[in-house]
Amino acid sequence: MSPSALFEHLLKVVSSSRFLEKRGLGNEVPFFICAYDPARSVDIDKMRGNLVTKLAERGVTILEIDLYDLATDLLRERGIWQQVLDMETGVSKAELKELLQNVLDPQDHLVPAIAQRMSKERFDVLFISGIGEVFPYIRSHNVLNNLQSTAKDQPTLMFFPGEYRQTVATGASLDLFSRLHDDKYYRAFDILHYEV
Numbered sequence: 383m384s385p386s387a388l389f390e391h392l393l394k395v396v397s398s399s400r401f402l403e404k405r406g407l408g409n410e411v412p413f414f415i416c417a418y419d420p421a422r423s424v425d426i427d428k429m430r431g432n433l434v435t436k437l438a439e440r441g442v443t444i445l446e447i448d449l450y451d452l453a454t455d456l457l458r459e460r461g462i463w464q465q466v467l468d469m470e471t472g473v474s475k476a477e478l479k480e481l482l483q484n485v486l487d488p489q490d491h492l493v494p495a496i497a498q499r500m501s502k503e504r505f506d507v508l509f510i511s512g513i514g515e516v517f518p519y520i521r522s523h524n525v526l527n528n529l530q531s532t533a534k535d536q537p538t539l540m541f542f543p544g545e546y547r548q549t550v551a552t553g554a555s556l557d558l559f560s561r562l563h564d565d566k567y568y569r570a571f572d573i574l575h576y577e578v
Contacts, residue, residue: 401537452512522558
């Protein structure tokens with residue numbers, strides 16, 4: 383789907399009362415995936431900004447959480463940002479990944495930070511982006527799994543660079559960059575198939 387077609391679809395869906403009131407979800411968590419071609423990431427970022435503006439004009443308030451920005455904020459708040467930058471060139475990728483996974487653990491650090499931001503603002507829909515920028519030290523399915531108890535009152539829409547596949551035979555998976563087929567996640571709805 384082109385960015386302009388995606389924009390029109392998301393504007394229609396996200397501003398609808400059916401979406402905002404979480405109707406038709408069968409008691410599932412109101413999580414939605416907006417998968418897109420990773421090669422169009424720049425266009426999608428621009429489209430998302432325009433979408434937030436247009437939704438605001440329709441009275442729909444969006445809380446945007448960019449996982450990369452959140453991760454760097456957390457590292458700065460904990461006073462280790464410069465330390466991570468300094469050690470980056472002197473350690474292996476595996477060691478750096480392990481360090482970042484520990485200090486940015488979704489359950490212990492990331493989701494509590496998201497919950498804190500959610501508690502400070504009034505919003506109708508939570509947008510999560512920056513998935514590709516934080517791979518491999520933050521995995522989208524871990525964020526969603528840990529958000530289930532925190533982000534259940536308003537719909538959450540995750541912008542995902544890749545594919546969200548749902549089949550009877552293999553279940554559902556988040557295929558990052560349309561190449562990495564290992565993030566199993568079953569509870570989200572594909573926003574591209576959501577109708578109002």
